[in-house]
Amino acid sequence: MTGGARTAPPHPADPVLARTEGRAAYLTLNRPRALNALNHAMVRRITEALTAWEHDPAVETVVITGAGERGLCAGGDIRAVHDDARDGDGTASAAFWRDEYHLNARIARYPKPYVAVMDGIVMGGGVGVSAHGGVRVVTERSRIAMPETGIGFVPDVGGTHLLGRAPGELGTHLALTGTEIGAGDALLCGLADHYVPAASLGAFVADLAAVPVADALARHVQPPPAGRLAGQRDWIDSCYPAGTAEEIVERLFAHGDPDAKEAAETLLARSPTALKVTLAALRRARRLGSLERVLDQEYRVSLAALSSPDLVEGVRAQLVDKDRRPRWSPATLAEVTDADVARFFAPLGDGELGLAADPAGGTAH
Numbered sequence: 001m002t003g004g005a006r007t008a009p010p011h012p013a014d015p016v017l018a019r020t021e022g023r024a025a026y027l028t029l030n031r032p033r034a035l036n037a038l039n040h041a042m043v044r045r046i047t048e049a050l051t052a053w054e055h056d057p058a059v060e061t062v063v064i065t066g067a068g069e070r071g072l073c074a075g076g077d078i079r080a081v082h083d084d085a086r087d088g089d090g091t092a093s094a095a096f097w098r099d100e101y102h103l104n105a106r107i108a109r110y111p112k113p114y115v116a117v118m119d120g121i122v123m124g125g126g127v128g129v130s131a132h133g134g135v136r137v138v139t140e141r142s143r144i145a146m147p148e149t150g151i152g153f154v155p156d157v158g159g160t161h162l163l164g165r166a167p168g169e170l171g172t173h174l175a176l177t178g179t180e181i182g183a184g185d186a187l188l189c190g191l192a193d194h195y196v197p198a199a200s201l202g203a204f205v206a207d208l209a210a211v212p213v214a215d216a217l218a219r220h221v222q223p224p225p226a227g228r229l230a231g232q233r234d235w236i237d238s239c240y241p242a243g244t245a246e247e248i249v250e251r252l253f254a255h256g257d258p259d260a261k262e263a264a265e266t267l268l269a270r271s272p273t274a275l276k277v278t279l280a281a282l283r284r285a286r287r288l289g290s291l292e293r294v295l296d297q298e299y300r301v302s303l304a305a306l307s308s309p310d311l312v313e314g315v316r317a318q319l320v321d322k323d324r325r326p327r328w329s330p331a332t333l334a335e336v337t338d339a340d341v342a343r344f345f346a347p348l349g350d351g352e353l354g355l356a357a358d359p360a361g362g363t364a365h
Contacts, residue, residue, distance in 0.1 A: 016045040017067070022209030023060040025053045029129075032068025038125040039077040040096040046129065047103050054111060061208050062110070064129060065117045071143070072117065075124025076100065078151065081306075082315035090306045097156070097302050098353060100125065101295045104158045105355050108132035108291050113213045118142050118192060119201060128157025131191045132291070135213055138183040139198040140225060144191060147178030151318050152271040152310025152328065154278045154301050154344070160285040161294035166190055169240035170229055175278050176240075176248070177266045184227030195224035235260040245275045246333045271310040271326070272333045277301060277344045284345070292355035297345065299353035304344040 017028040027049060029036035046064075053059040066072035076096070084093045107114055107129065116130035117137050122144045130136060131144075138144070146155040146163065155163065155175050163171030166189040173179065174189070186192040196204050200220045207216040229236070239251035239260060245267070252264035267275060281301055285294045305311045309329045317326035330336050 014045075015039065015042045016049070018045070018049040020053075020056075020059060023058070023211075024209045025049070025056075025059045025062050026205075027062065027064040028067050029064070029073050030067045032066075032070065034077075035070055035074035035121060036066040036068070036072065036126070037074050037077050038100070038129070039080065040092075040099065043096065043100045043103050047099065047106065050103075050106060050110065059112065061113045061115060061213055063115045063117065063205060063208055064133070065205065066120065066126075069120070071121030071126070072119060072130060073123070073126025074121050075126055076157075078124075078153075078315055079319060082312055082320070085306045086312045090303065093306055094303055094351075097299060100128065100157060101299055101353060102355065104128045104132055105292055105295055108158070110134070115208060115213060117201060117205065118144065118186070119198060123147060124155075124159075125157050127159055127162070127191070131162055132158055135194070135217070136192040137194050137196050137201075137204070138186050138192040138224070139196060139201065140183060141198050142183045142186060142192070143180045144182075144186050145178055145180040146175060147180075149176060149270040149274040149278055150178050150314065152274050152308065152312075152314030152326070153305055154274055154281055154298075156298045156302050158291050158295055158298070160278075160281045160298060161288075161291045162191060163189075164282050164285040164294075168233060168237040170233070170236060172240040172279070172282055173229075173236045173263065175282050176245075176270070176275055177263055178270070179263075179266075181229065182225070182227060184224045185229045186227075187224055188227055188229055194221045196220045197222055232257075232259055239263075245272075245279050248279075249333070271314055271328050272330055272336050273308060273310050273328070273340060274305075274314075275333065276336045276341050277305075280341050280345070290356065295355050296353045300346065300348055301344045303348065303351075304346070 015031050017030050081093045114133040115135040116133040118130050119139045120141050146159045148155050163175045183195050204220040235255045235257045242248045249264050252260045288294050313326050
């Protein structure tokens with residue numbers, strides 16, 4: 001994908017590489033040793049590039065990929081959020097999320113084809129910079145998840161909007177358990193649009209510089225491999241509509257399917273507070289409708305999570321000490337009250353994200 005670039009070559013150490021070639025502009029998340037985890041500087045750089053390319057008549061398509069062989073993006077820089085929650089006042093995380101969520105909305109409303117190559121690991125913030133795009137491509141290596149409840153957090157970056165629109169209760173299952181899915185299931189759940197074998201990705205991405213997106217897709221799209229979720233719809237759709245998280249767990253254990261029992265055991269290992277807040281957020285998201293309104297809600301929830309003990313503890317257990325033995329507080333679902341959950345949705349006054357009042361997706365940001 002070299003030659004013919006109109007822009008100055010990026011420095012190879014830049015965390016986001018941006019260049020143009022032919023009719024396409026290319027963004028590469030470039031922190032492969034960190035699985036291309038997003039930090040604030042990367043969010044700002046992507047936003048700047050999208051602004052420039054939106055007004056460049058020579059750019060007809062924008063393409064986002066990840067450097068290295070392991071994936072597009074493993075999520076946001078949750079270690080920085082952990083440190084801010086533990087030692088800071090939360091302002092750094094709030095500023096990061098404000099810009100990140102504006103970017104998520106911007107991608108969803110981008111006026112030119114935005115092609116997201118969701119190869120390898122795509123989690124959390126990686127879903128935010130890809131699954132809102134107009135053309136979302138997965139491969140046999142794709143591993144997509146919103147695993148936030150495992151670290152005492154709640155799906156954000158528009159994740160509750162995306163999962164709330166999945167067929168039946170599939171989104172509830174994925175949001176609560178954090179289960180990884182592959183290409184076939186991503187297509188079923190509406191998180192992706194096309195399957196391209198990994199061996200064809202290089203040619204597909206290169207073709208976008210020369211031909212319209214539809215032509216490049218026609219050359220390389222193949223039937224996807226079968227997923228697993230379609231065969232699990234019976235227990236997923238019968239257990240997850242329950243009124244409370246406790247009842248969901250009870251139904252899963254009682255169902256009799258081994259996969260349902262495994263899901264119940266997974267839920268009992270997650271943060272009880274995060275589970276209840278996630279369930280409420282997802283159900284509220286379905287009623288809210290627009291992505292912008294859901295992102296406004298997610299911003300309130302994320303800020304509230306900063307002062308919740310489970311976020312610091314969950315990141316400690318999974319990423320800092322890596323003992324995988326989080327001590328959640330409260331420790332059980334029964335101890336998490338309705339008031340505990342309601343706190344996460346409290347209005348922020350002058351501190352609101354305010355995207356719903358700016359349907360253009362915050363293009364001035």
